Amino acid sequence: MTPNIQIIYEKEDVIDLNRTLNIVHFNDVYNIEQSDQEPVGGAARFLTALENIILKGPTLVLFSGDALSPSSISMLVEGRQMIEILNKFHIDCACLGNHDFDFGLDVLMTHIENSNFPWLISNAFDAYTKKPLANVKDKHIIEKDGLKVGLIGLNCDIVIALTHMRWVNDTILAENVPEIDLFLGGHDHDYVVKQINEKWIIKSGTDFRELSVIELDLSEKFRGVNKIEKYIIDSKIEENLEIKSIIDSYLENVNKELDQTLGQMNVELEGRFSYVRTQETNLGNFITDIMLEAVNAECAFLNSGALRSDLVHPIGEFKMRDLKKILPYLDENVVISVTGNQLLQALENGVSKYPKHEGRFLQVSGIRFAFDPLKPPGNRIDPRLVKVQDEILDLEKKYNLATIFYLKQGKEGFDCLIDCPVLIDEENIPVLCTLVENHFKTVNCLKKNPALKKFRSSIxxxxxxxxxxxxxxxxxxxxxxxxxxxxxxxxxxxxxxxxxxxxxxxxxxxxxxxxxxxxxxxxxIKLAPKVEGRIIRIQSTEHFEQLLDEFGAIY
Structure with a gap:
């Protein structure tokens, strides 16, 4: 079958097609198994596409980090399955991503020792030794077809920055370090290619669904990029049988649990990062409502970075597999006491990076608020346009807030929560994915016997x-x-x-x-969550004034 290839860029004045080097780039891979939706991806089809590219001529394979976590299999084997897979991928070099540290340094260092390719990191150092974390390199040089390729390091024919950071940071690097010829990035899951100061920045999608092939012009040392192709890993591509066998062996132990049907959803659930990280979604409402129903609190919020599926979940059977894709982490829940002012600061932090697809963007329950993206970060929310349980926010009042311990620790910029008193600690509330499981059990119980009131959790x-x-x-x-x-x-x-x-x-x-x-x-029990106008983006001055009237704010 012919692979699905999109030409993103092609140079017209190519001097010598016989003097080229292909770079295959990919980033942010979590689930080794294929998806139910096109492009289905999956490591087995990905390797088939990769090896067909390598057959065409000299090729470098570079990976921009995030593989060991999160996924349902990773939670069981701490990322071991991914190293076994990546070792088959002919990788020349990889950089570490933030989620590669999820199981701790000891586990990471074991995986690095078991890798047949080098790992890099150049911006995170051990506080004691002052060396790069996990004892990896901070630069690497590869000789390929007579060409010296420097990864981060300089004094080579071509210098490539292999990164795992947000677009804005890649852009700053491209604007300020002219010695770097090409930027191959990760962390952002969208497939995007941009040119900054005549230098290409490439992000190659996520989850074995896409890869990039960058053809370099070597007719006179390095003359730039000839072509950039986006390969889409769909079901037309045959699976590599060796990789499929490895995947099947891991899945065999988890499929029984993952195939358990939790309930029947009557609407699609919007889980794509471009949505959950920029606006209210029905998936965010569904999860935060469950958080609120489980504890004695007036409101709840969750950073959208905790919702990991990056998919639209279809109407119909909702399985444990879907839940693990959405919530692969064992997120611990807490109830804390916050003042209205602290709650306002938290909401401000949540929209401070909009419209970037930042994981700090909040999904909320029991809260309704509006923000103005044209105003400076930290001043985007008028407290008169914040309601908690249908009452205007009182900056002096104390509220019980349900959230995850990760945010209570001040992660994602939520410093305002660090000193908030804990009313119910993480030891006394089930982890988030378990709360969702319990919700489905209660729904199923009520559907079978609406009159049953005993021996079930509250909905x-x-x-x-x-x-x-x-x-x-x-x-x-x-x-x-x-x-x-x-x-x-x-x-x-x-x-x-x-x-x-x-x-x-x-x-x-x-x-x-x-x-x-x-x-x-x-x-x-309908299992049909919807968008309800909990998070409103202010469109104009007139819209702002209309909202003041709607919220019943005092001018």
């Missing part, structure tokens, strides 16, 4: 229950407040009639409470 957030009870109690207090002093001597019959009427009122309100709880549960 109604405690904050909703408490608000309804508080409203009823307030109404009862008002009803009980006498307009005059009651006497039990001559007015016994009058008092009796008042209490009888009050009892009937309480009965009606109790039934109303039960009805509202039942309606909430019926909506939840």
């Amino acid at each position: 109604v957030p405690l904050v909703v229950v408490n608000r309804l009870m508080q409203k009823i109690n307030q109404e009862h207090s008002t009803a009980l407040a006498p307009t005059q002093k009651l006497s039990f001597s001559g007015d016994t019959m009058i008092v009796t009639k008042v209490l009888s009427r009050l009892e009937r009122q309480i009965s009606r309100e109790t039934e109303d409470y039960k009805k509202k709880i039942s309606e909430f549960e019926k909506e939840s």
Whole structure:
């Protein structure tokens, strides 16, 4: 089958087609098995495409990091499967990515020792030895077909920066280091090619679904890039049988668990990074609502970087496999006490990098807010346009916030949460993926027997229950407040009639409470989360003023 190839760039004045060098570049690979959706990717098809490219002539294979985590298999074997796979990929050099450190330095160093290719890192050093972390190199030189190729290092015929960082940092590097000829990056999962100061920056997608082939012109040493091709790894490409066998051996042990059906989703779940990291999504609402239902808190938020699938999940069976793709980490949950001001700071941090696809962008529950992307970071949210449980944010009030321990530690720029008191620690709340499993169990329980109330977890957030009870109690207090002093001597019959009427009122309100709880549960068991306007991007001055009126803000 002919591979699906897109020509991204092609130079017109190629002098000598016999004097070229191909570079194959890929980055950010997590799941070795193929996907259910095109392009299906998968390590087995990826190697077939790679080896066909290598047959065409001299080729360098370079990898820009993130392989050991996260994935459902990695959680079981700490990334061991990926080293076994990558060792078959003819890799000349790789740089470490942030997720390659997920299982700790000891595990990483074992994987590096078992790799048949060198790893690089040039911007992270051991505080004690001052050497690069994990004892890897900070530069590497490869001789290929008479050409010296320097990776990070200089004094070569061509210098390549093999990076794993955000676009903005690659751009800064390209603008300020003219000695580098080519930038091959990772960390961002979108396939993007840009030219900065006549130097190419290339990000080659994610998860064995894409790779780049960069043809270099060597007619006179190095004369630049002849061509850039994007290979799409779809089902037309045959699987490499050796790699497929390795994959099958790992999957055999986990497939039974991963193929367990948790429930039937009635809508697609939007999990693509370009969405969850820039706007409210129904997947984000689904997960954060579950966080809120599990604990006694007024609101919840989760950094979108915790949602890892980068897929649209289809309507129909939602399996454990889908859950592990979305939440491969064992994210620990906490409930902390935050002031309204601290909550505002956290929301500000969440939108501070917009429109970049940063993992700090928050998905929220129990919160509604608007932000203005044209304003400077740190000043994009007017506190009058923030609501917690339908009430305008009070900067002095304390709120119970459900989030993950990772953010409580101040990661992703959430320094404002570090000193917040912990109300429920991570030892007393199941990890996030388990909360989602429990939610599905409760939904299935209610679908089978709606009247069943015992021996199942709640599907109604405690904050909703408490608000309804508080409203009823307030109404009862008002009803009980006498307009005059009651006497039990001559007015016994009058008092009796008042209490009888009050009892009937309480009965009606109790039934109303039960009805509202039942309606909430019926909506939840539909498994059809939707976008509800929790996060609003301000479009104009007129829009801002409309929102002030809508939020009921005091001018």
